[in-house]
Amino acid sequence: MKGTHVKTFGIIWVLLFFCTSSPLLAEQSLVVSGISALQGNTVTQAEKLAFDDAFARAYLEIALKYVPSSSSFDLMRKLRGFAASRGNQDILQYKIISRSQQDNALLLEVDVRLNDAPLKEWLQAQGLTTPLFLRPKILLMISSRGPGLSERHEWWSMKTPRVYNPFETQFALRLRELGENVSDVPQKFSLPQSGMDRTIYVASSSGAAYLITGSVSHKLTPESSLDSRLELSLVDIGTKQIVSTLNVSLRGSADQKTMNDLLISSVIDQIRSHIAKKVTAINPMAKEKSLCIEGVRDYTLYQALINTLRSMDNVTKITVSGIKGHTVCHTLEIDGRLENVLDTLKQKQLAEADILIDGDAASIRILNP
Numbered sequence: 001m002k003g004t005h006v007k008t009f010g011i012i013w014v015l016l017f018f019c020t021s022s023p024l025l026a027e028q029s030l031v032v033s034g035i036s037a038l039q040g041n042t043v044t045q046a047e048k049l050a051f052d053d054a055f056a057r058a059y060l061e062i063a064l065k066y067v068p069s070s071s072s073f074d075l076m077r078k079l080r081g082f083a084a085s086r087g088n089q090d091i092l093q094y095k096i097i098s099r100s101q102q103d104n105a106l107l108l109e110v111d112v113r114l115n116d117a118p119l120k121e122w123l124q125a126q127g128l129t130t131p132l133f134l135r136p137k138i139l140l141m142i143s144s145r146g147p148g149l150s151e152r153h154e155w156w157s158m159k160t161p162r163v164y165n166p167f168e169t170q171f172a173l174r175l176r177e178l179g180e181n182v183s184d185v186p187q188k189f190s191l192p193q194s195g196m197d198r199t200i201y202v203a204s205s206s207g208a209a210y211l212i213t214g215s216v217s218h219k220l221t222p223e224s225s226l227d228s229r230l231e232l233s234l235v236d237i238g239t240k241q242i243v244s245t246l247n248v249s250l251r252g253s254a255d256q257k258t259m260n261d262l263l264i265s266s267v268i269d270q271i272r273s274h275i276a277k278k279v280t281a282i283n284p285m286a287k288e289k290s291l292c293i294e295g296v297r298d299y300t301l302y303q304a305l306i307n308t309l310r311s312m313d314n315v316t317k318i319t320v321s322g323i324k325g326h327t328v329c330h331t332l333e334i335d336g337r338l339e340n341v342l343d344t345l346k347q348k349q350l351a352e353a354d355i356l357i358d359g360d361a362a363s364i365r366i367l368n369p
Contacts, residue, residue: 027092029113032057039104046106054110055091056083062116066123066313070132071179075123082122090115120316127279128179129335135181136209136278140168141199146218147226147256155185156202162187167216170260174268180275183208197240204237210275211235216263218256225253230263234274243274288360289338290321292329295366302328304350305364312344338362 034054036046093113100107144153144165153165162185172182192201203211214232234244246267317333354365
């Protein structure tokens with residue numbers, strides 16, 4: 001009996017070594033295509049550009065596994081810069097599968113193996129992995145004046161139905177396209193007591209974490225140009241402190257919608273950089289948790305549990321931390337709560353098991369393996 005027990009332990013240990021060694025490298029393998037124009041480039045130049053295009057597509061394909069659809073527009077806007085900054089340092093191995101030329105274009109198909117750890121860290125630092133419902137809610141309260149003397153729009157001073165003014169509507173659309181959680185105009189709200197800031201009170205009562213407030217004005221000049229001015233403040237509702245103040249003045253012959261777009265483009269990145277700080281504070285980088293699986297006697301079942309955990313978007317790394325008898329302990333790096341990870345695992349119904357969670361530690365006891 002004793003000899004059989006030792007033999008079983010040895011088999012489990014060897015199998016665990018092979019099944020857990022790959023994730024330690026934080027790598028992903030995939031096949032991607034790259035394209036480059038031949039016209040105006042030498043074959044060598046075209047091949048380098050096609051390689052760069054293929055590797056950028058590899059980054060994109062991996063990133064889309066971790067980035068919610070609400071942030072996909074922002075991802076497309078920023079990812080090329082990240083890929084260019086990394087050069088080839090994340091490429092562990094690659095192999096050209098096919099090379100062809102069509103209509104003055106060089107096409108490469110490449111099997112590439114990438115270290116994706118720097119990409120994951122960058123995605124989290126940019127706040128791109130945070131889903132829309134976890135991002136801080138933003139409310140806009142920007143007075144609009146002009147170009148006519150009598151044209152003024154402040155939704156919080158209007159009778160219902162209250163709607164964003166044209167500038168706020170364009171600003172809200174741009175922010176939403178970039179994955180920000182912009183609140184609709186609240187139709188009902190109470191007025192503050194005397195002495196309290198009305199805009200902060202309304203934003204707080206609507207559940208907003210940030211308030212973008214200020215004014216935008218358009219004045220028609222004698223030369224029939226628009227003189228446009230934007231004054232904005234970003235307010236952290238939790239602290240009731242102004243975290244950023246921006247002032248922009250533009251003059252041009254464009255229409256009001258175009259001038260609004262130009263004003264928004266000049267401030268949106270600075271506004272979002274402050275919002276991103278709260279996103280990363282609310283949703284910090286992956287934190288280590290511990291998980292022990294007891295009663296490991298069936299390698300196939302164990303491997304199914306581990307593979308299921310690895311397939312979850314919020315599980316970034318799994319390593320074996322110790323083995324004792326038929327109990328295997330692991331260190332997990334996850335985004336979010338350990339309870340959510342184990343709830344998802346439980347829904348897969350891979351095995352009859354008891355699950356116990358105590359803070360950052362959990363155990364799974366397999367029943368009747």
